[in-house]
Amino acid sequence: xxxxxxxxxxxxxxxxxxxxxxxxxxxxxxxxxxxxxxxxxxxxxxxxxxxxxxxxxxxxxxxxxxxxxxxxxxxxxxxxxxxxxxxxxxxxxxxxxxxxxxxxxxxxxxxxxxxxxxxxxxxxxxxxxxxxxxxxxxxxxxxxxxxxxxxxxxxxxxxxxxxxxxxxxxxxxxxxxxxxxxxxxxxxxxxxxxxxxxxxxxxxxxxxxxxxxxxxxxxxxxxxxxxxxxxxxxxxxxxxxxxxxxxxxxxxxxxxxxxxxxxxxxxxxxxxxxxxxxxxxxx
Ligand code: KIV
Numbered sequence: 001x002x003x004x005x006x007x008x009x010x011x012x013x014x015x016x017x018x019x020x021x022x023x024x025x026x027x028x029x030x031x032x033x034x035x036x037x038x039x040x041x042x043x044x045x046x047x048x049x050x051x052x053x054x055x056x057x058x059x060x061x062x063x064x065x066x067x068x069x070x071x072x073x074x075x076x077x078x079x080x081x082x083x084x085x086x087x088x089x090x091x092x093x094x095x096x097x098x099x100x101x102x103x104x105x106x107x108x109x110x111x112x113x114x115x116x117x118x119x120x121x122x123x124x125x126x127x128x129x130x131x132x133x134x135x136x137x138x139x140x141x142x143x144x145x146x147x148x149x150x151x152x153x154x155x156x157x158x159x160x161x162x163x164x165x166x167x168x169x170x171x172x173x174x175x176x177x178x179x180x181x182x183x184x185x186x187x188x189x190x191x192x193x194x195x196x197x198x199x200x201x202x203x204x205x206x207x208x209x210x211x212x213x214x215x216x217x218x219x220x221x222x223x224x225x226x227x228x229x230x231x232x233x234x235x236x237x238x239x240x241x242x243x244x245x246x247x248x249x250x251x252x253x254x255x256x257x258x259x260x261x262x263x264x265x266x267x268x269x270x271x272x273x274x275x276x277x278x279x280x281x282x283x
Contacts, residue, residue, distance in 0.1 A: 004039045004080040006112065006134045006178035012039070012211070013200040019179075019212025021202050022220065025051055025068045029217060030075025038079050040202075042114065042214065043069045045084040045144070050218045057143045060086040062100055069108030082136055083110035087144045090115055090124060097124045101133045114181065116142035118168020122175040129176030137172035139165060140206065141184025154205075156185035162192065169193045169201075181214060182206040184231075205231035 002008075012019050021040035024030045025047050033041060047068055048060040069083045083104035090097030101113045112134035115121060125135045140155045149155070156165050169180055179200045182190045187207020194201040194210050203210030215232060218224060222234040223242075252258035 001077045003078060003111070006080075009039065009080070009179060009200055010198075013198075019200055019202055021212055021214035022217045023047075023214070024072045024075070024217060027071045027075035030072040030079075030081075033217065034076040034079050039212070040082055040214075041072055041076060041079045042082045043072050043084060043108070043110065044114075044216065045086050046216050050216060050224075056146050058087045058146075060084075062086060062089050062103060065104060066108040069104060069110045073109040080112060081110045082112045082114050083108050085113055085115040090121070094124045094127050097121075098127050098131055098133070101128050101135075102131070105133060112136055112178070114138055116144050118165075119171035122171040125172055125175035125177050135172075135175075135177045136202075137169070137177040137180040138183065139168045139172070139180060140182050140190075143183075152184070154184050154186070156189045162189050165189060166193055166196055169197055173197050173199050182210055205229065 009019060019039050020037065021042060022033055022038050023044040023046055024033055024041040025043060030041055043065055045057040045060040045065065047064065048054045048057040051068075052059070052064075054060075065083050065086055069081065073081050085097070085100060085104070089100040097115070101115075104110050104113050113128070114136040115124075116138045118137070118139045121137075125137065128135050141149070141152060143152065146152055156162060165182075165185065169182075172180055177199060179202060180193075180197070182193060182201050182203045184205045185193075187209055190201065190203055190206035191209030200211035202212040202214050204214045219227065219229075219232045220235050222237040223239050225239050228234070249258065
């Protein structure tokens with residue numbers, strides 16, 4: 001199976017073939033999403049919120065992203081795996097950014113990195129690209145700046161903001177970024193920015209005019225009823241499914257209905273038998 005690359009993604013934009021990206025944090029989800037034809041799996045610092053339970057992405061560390069990248073890479077055969085640069089892993093200096101991006105690729109095994117910010121990081125993106133590290137940009141509502149924005153608020157409103165977003169996107173493209181996430185900006189602004197670039201844009205809360213879309217997998221699957229931003233479409237309601245299934249399990253265990261006799265196959269006569277209890281299922 002051929003892996004999605006920076007080149008194939010650019011060809012998708014040229015052909016008008018929409019790019020499908022989701023977040024993933026473990027090998028099992030990665031395998032299922034890879035099977036469904038997802039082009040890019042992002043090991044996002046959103047893991048700080050959906051996996052670790054923080055209110056923001058700020059506490060996420062390099063070690064966290066590396067750990068989850070390794071798991072996701074093991075689960076994929078086709079999707080490009082992108083490792084998210086955590087807060088303060090690249091903001092100090094170009095050297096720090098290049099070193100940490102290199103760690104995500106060497107230790108995490110990902111195929112590209114993503115960082116938040118526009119023109120202010122152009123020199124860093126240029127150095128990373130020159131070093132052979134593919135970089136995805138991320139502008140608009142950049143969650144690592146949540147405290148500067150005063151909350152997770154729509155960005156890119158007003159003529160100045162639109163001009164700045166376009167300038168940021170162009171600066172990233174010129175520096176060598178191969179794609180840019182546009183988050184939380186008006187649809188017409190995202191369309192304008194997309195038209196101004198030769199590299200693909202991937203939108204989240206940025207309308208249909210982008211070259212692709214990205215969502216946090218837990219949002220798409222409806223894992224948290226408390227969290228439903230306007231731009232999220234839930235394709236399942238797994239919160240209910242999981243609670244119902246585990247509730248039935250609890251009732252069965254307490255009532256003695258699980259395990260059933262046929263499921264209690266480890267009898268005295270089997271003890272010490274060479275038959276494996278289970279296998280990984282991998283070929
Ligand atoms: O961390 C993340 O999951 C992201 C996406 C929402 C783009 O940055």
